[in-house]
Amino acid sequence: MTPAEHARPGGAPPPIAVSGGDPAGIGPEIAAAAWRALSAAGSPVFAAIGDAALFEAQGAPCARIAQLAEAPAVFARALPVLHRPLAAPARPGRPDPANAPCVVAWIEEAVRLALSGAASAVTTLPINKKALKDGAGFAFPGHTEFLADLCGAGAPTMMLAGPTLRVVPVTIHEPLACVPALLSAEAIERAALHAHQALRRDFGLRAPRLAAAGLNPHAGEGGAMGREEIELIAPALARLRARGVDVAGPLPADAMFHPAARARWDAALCMYHDQALIPFKTLDFDEGVNLTLGLPIVRTSPDHGTAYDIAGRGVASARSLIAALRMAAAMARARRAAAEDATQDGSDGADGEPDREPDAGTGSGPGSARRAGSGAPTRPDRGSAPGAGDARS
Numbered sequence: 001m002t003p004a005e006h007a008r009p010g011g012a013p014p015p016i017a018v019s020g021g022d023p024a025g026i027g028p029e030i031a032a033a034a035w036r037a038l039s040a041a042g043s044p045v046f047a048a049i050g051d052a053a054l055f056e057a058q059g060a061p062c063a064r065i066a067q068l069a070e071a072p073a074v075f076a077r078a079l080p081v082l083h084r085p086l087a088a089p090a091r092p093g094r095p096d097p098a099n100a101p102c103v104v105a106w107i108e109e110a111v112r113l114a115l116s117g118a119a120s121a122v123t124t125l126p127i128n129k130k131a132l133k134d135g136a137g138f139a140f141p142g143h144t145e146f147l148a149d150l151c152g153a154g155a156p157t158m159m160l161a162g163p164t165l166r167v168v169p170v171t172i173h174e175p176l177a178c179v180p181a182l183l184s185a186e187a188i189e190r191a192a193l194h195a196h197q198a199l200r201r202d203f204g205l206r207a208p209r210l211a212a213a214g215l216n217p218h219a220g221e222g223g224a225m226g227r228e229e230i231e232l233i234a235p236a237l238a239r240l241r242a243r244g245v246d247v248a249g250p251l252p253a254d255a256m257f258h259p260a261a262r263a264r265w266d267a268a269l270c271m272y273h274d275q276a277l278i279p280f281k282t283l284d285f286d287e288g289v290n291l292t293l294g295l296p297i298v299r300t301s302p303d304h305g306t307a308y309d310i311a312g313r314g315v316a317s318a319r320s321l322i323a324a325l326r327m328a329a330a331m332a333r334a335r336r337a338a339a340e341d342a343t344q345d346g347s348d349g350a351d352g353e354p355d356r357e358p359d360a361g362t363g364s365g366p367g368s369a370r371r372a373g374s375g376a377p378t379r380p381d382r383g384s385a386p387g388a389g390d391a392r393s
């Protein structure tokens, strides 16, 4: 069943499945804090997948549920938990390899629930990749790549979206020394097409504007400081423009994030992780959301990590997680609306694809540009800073 078919009477969407993350990190305390805030607000409804004792230790009343569908009935009075016990007691700031397989299993279960339609989206609490590698032989650099594998999807795209800006790193969790070799026209075009589709379908922008950074200082300075811009990036951008994607660049990365420059684009396509995430976390750390594009499910996460240095002290902010839950709900709503429209007009629901190319190569098939994503987005197409304000339901 799809999330739409799982929708409760009155049109309420299925709950969001929240994977419990690293039990030694700040995940349990921010999940409890997010439940306090969102249960008071009434939505979005979510359920945690993890050891209920972790959340109870944060002072949150927990309701151990047998299935996700029970979450809405208890959400106002307790944090719904699909109780999956840890192998060893959790100690803040001190990951235990014995618990790593549980953490991986919680992510797998959240994805299964979303793929089945029982969950409208997945929001992940932070993991420590090294702890999972050491304890469970986790072979992925992060959730992003793991989720794509679990979903049987092609290469995924990472986007970070916040109140001030959106960024998309073309290469994701790669050592800097490997970036030039891994940067391909295919990767640039795929990330741009995923971003273009998401901006239309999930964020409601009718005519999204992308801006691509160069790889080298001064975007290569006409070849004097590197040739990737001339040989790789500019030709890829030209092909994207021919497909109807509005993308500027390659631009010098150091000069594209100041306020006047940011006003000219809706998302920045960056060539490597820190080129994207340094400006993002500098400006939007507190309410930033990490989302994965190119999956058949909605996935969001807070933009921060396990924060072992403050875990268990009760000082962690839940604002990024709350923004991630709200954005997940808004994206799921937009995709349901697009799917319903598609059912009515006989198209495939893959709205948000570029105008001039039937196969955008995003893994979601051909689409049209008749309308931008419906439902979730509220931000006007132009004239306001790009961000996640549209997802604050």
Ligand SMILES: NC(=O)c1ccc[n+]([C@@H]2O[C@H](COP(=O)([O-])OP(=O)(O)OC[C@H]3O[C@@H](n4cnc5c(N)ncnc54)[C@H](O)[C@@H]3O)[C@@H](O)[C@H]2O)c1
Pocket: 026, 030, 125, 126, 127, 128, 129, 130, 143, 290, 301, 302, 303, 304, 305, 306, 307, 308, 309, 310, 315, 316, 317, 318, 320
């Ligand atoms: N989505 C994810 O699962 C995710 C995201 C980023 C990093 N990580 C992982 O987390 C681990 C630690 O990474 P890191 O140290 O680079 O980044 P981090 O985000 O965990 O911490 C960076 C700094 O920000 C602070 N901080 C983080 N979240 C906070 C919050 N909610 N409230 C207040 N302060 C907060 C921390 O105390 C620390 O000083 C790494 O293993 C990394 O891979 C996971």
Ligand SMILES: N[C@H](C(=O)O)[C@H](O)COP(=O)(O)O
Pocket: 141, 142, 143, 144, 145, 277, 290, 301, 303, 304
């Ligand atoms: N690159 C992300 C960040 O620094 O915020 C982080 O590692 C999360 O990645 P996953 O969502 O793939 O775990």
